[in-house]
Amino acid sequence: MNLRSLLHIAFAVVASTALTTALCATAQAEDTIAVEQLLGTAQPGGLLANTAFLPSAAAGPAKHDFAGALRLEEITMGTSPASFKVAKVMGKDPRVFPAAKLSFFVQNGDLVPVDRDVIRLGSTPAGSSYWDVIVQPGRVWSEPGDGKWSRASFPFSLVHSIEGETHNGIATFLFNDKEVSKLRFQIVQQTAPYYIEDYFTAWGLASAHYEPGGIAQLASLKSDYGREVADRFPVADWSQLETRFGKDRLADFESAMVQDEVLVSGLVVDGTLYRKPCKSAAGPLPYCDATGFGVWSATKTLASGVALLRLAQKYGPEVFAAKVVDYVKIPAAHQGWRDVTFANLLNMASGVGFGTDKRNPNAAHDGYLEGNYSEWYEAKSVDDKVKALAKTPDFPWGPGEVMRYRDQDLFLLGVAMQSYLKSKDGKGDLWAMLEDEVYRPIGIHHAPTNRTIEQDGSKGQPMMAYGYYPTLGDIAKIASLYQNKGRFGAEQILYAPMVEKMLAGKGDRGLPTGDGNAFGAQRYFMALWNDRYDASVDCKLYIPAALGWGGNIVALMPNGMVGIRLSKNWVRNDAVSDYTGMANVANRLKPFCG
Structure with missing residues (x-):
């Protein structure tokens, strides 16, 4: 276990429970957020009860339709704690809410995002925020006394394309046919982080601009959303x-x-x-x-395992024994990858890795974050990640003999499966296969996931080891x-x-x-x-x-x-x-x- 992990553990002991409990006690209870607050300039001073972002008991249907883009300006959030242990990560600030263009339409009172995948913002060179964003469906309505305005709210998650946690929040704004108010938001929940060491909550009032229209294939989007609602578990x-x-x-x-x-x-x-x-x-x-x-690593089962099982059903069980080096060029200075199969990688038994040679008894996480893990973790492109994992040495045993936990193995399996798929169908879009042939048939209409970041602007390779947001x-x-x-x-x-x-x-x-x-x-x-x-x-x-x-x-x-x-x-x-x-x-x- 490396120094970062030890620091995480020491900090978590004091932060994990006490901070959450204290914040629950300090969230202010309000029935709704006043129009004047959403149109004003004063930044909020803390969290509100989440119910303030939802329709009140007196709410009615929205007075207006909404179909267009909400363009948000970057803003420094109020946070608790007020400062983070790590002020910047890879040159970006995690206390800044990102500038974003979020497009929505309305169907049956639901506010539906057009883009349900990871919207890359902080993982690009633009802006100072560290965060990418995922947006999910919310609601529209009207409140008595709001005059010419209707209201909307929606859930969102702050994420980052090289990591795997979500910082979940809720946002609300006023709208009519031509304009919108500012966006009031708060972040109130998270899964376990890695680089951002603090458990935090956040809030803010971001300037917003409405760009009506511009949604392509709106009828098709509405039809798909209707099927999505019908398919909910x-x-x-x-x-x-x-x-x-x-x-x-x-x-x-x-x-x-x-x-x-x-x-x-x-x-x-x-x-x-x-x-x-x-x-x-x-x-x-x-x-x-x-x-x-x-x-995080539940992705290994929910995505990588499912993908390999789908390939086996589609092309035959021989895929389990397919050799990785037949589909991925690994620039390693040793022969340890020569006989590694797809199944070996899914079993995390490649026979390649950092850590000790002790195997009786085994320790699954021996060497997990050692060596050049950070180099691999931060590498943006698929080529750079493969080059980084190629620096891993051999163990004295061969593939299939000892299980050692390695994110790199599951990422490499994803690269190999994508290449294998391309050899069969000429396209090789592994995540599209998952969406079209597994997820959508069982009723999952959107599957946001992290991908590598390629300089040519292409979609990139799905991470497969972590980074799925179900x-x-x-x-x-x-x-x-x-x-x-x-x-x-x-x-x-x-x-x-x-x-x-x-x-x-x-x-x-x-x-x-x-x-x-x-x-x-x-x-x-x-x-x-x-x-x-x-x-x-x-x-x-x-x-x-x-x-x-x-x-x-x-x-x-x-x-x-x-x-x-x-x-x-x-x-x-x-x-x-x-x-x-x-x-x-x-x-x-x-x-x-x-």
Whole structure:
């Protein structure tokens, strides 16, 4: 573990819970934000209760339509803490809200963004802000006494294209046919960060300008949004599950995880996600089910694993044994990559990496952030990232023998899969294949993700190791596709024989990580962590799960249920990746065996 990680841990101990608790207590409660505040020049002094950004009990329909662009000016935010431990990252300021052009249209009272992908701002040379932006659907309405104005609000996330966290917020503005007010915003929730070491909240009033019209293919966008609404994963309040089964049977769902570090959690039962409240520093997070979350390395399962399983279904299982060097030129000074296969990379068993040669017992994270990790992490283009990972030395063992955690391996797998796809279809757009052939067929209409930053302005290579920003419903849909052995309706989307092997609860699948729990040793197989669990005296099995930095968990239960927990923890204690509480609850509701 490097110095940065140690500093993260030391800081998190004092910041993670106390700061969030204090901010919750100081958010001001207001029914709504006055017109004068949105038209004025005075900057806000702190957070408001999130309800101030939503329609009041007296609200009515919007008086105006909105179809055009909201052009925002850059502004230094008010923040808590007032200054950050790292003032600038790669020359950019994380306390600055970025200048942005955000286009929206209205359908059935919803304010719908035209661009739902990562909007690159801070990751470009322009401006002083560090942040890129993702925008999600909100609402339009009118309030009594607002005169000529209608109101709008929408959720958004501050992100950065080389990282994987989200800083989630809500914004509101007034509008009519010709003009808009300033944009009032606040950032009230986040997943675990990396370079920005502070847990922070922020607020501000940004100057805005309205540019009506200019939305191409508006009818098509509205039609697609209608299908998106129809395809939303069913979500119900956790209290309904308590009514159905009783509170006692649902107790300790998050295990020993500190509650102030849990953002949201839930359990998929019989095709419905029963969700607990979505926490933030200013009350329940508005638009929680429309918000994308930075799940970090859960991307490995939700994207990379899905992509390789789709290629196997489409072109045959031979892809698992395909050699990486046949599809990617790796400028390494050794032969360690010669026999590495696609499956080796998904198993994080390339036989290449930093760290010690000790393997009995193994330590999965041995060497993880060592060597030139920062050089690779900050490299912008796909070529520069491949050159950086090529500097990794060999281990004394070969591929497929020892599991060592490496983001570089999963990124390289993405590059190799894209090249493999191009050899088959002549295009080689891996993320488009995921969107067109997996995500959209199961009802995911937008899949924002980080990509490499290329000088020629092209879209870049999807990161695949982290950087996917799914909603809770998206996570439930992908997890349910796994649980259904890759089938959706009448269509077999993923390669079923491998999915069945990945979900098989018994047998020592995969490689030992050196970690474990009270029930036994943990293993890793095809982008899934497998924790031991004794459901009863005669029912001893493994439960596979996707895990992401900060305590993000997607657990695939043997009874078909899915446990989800999103968190913001930096301290890698036992609770961070412990999902025995989820397993206990699921096993109580429907026993795993018999």
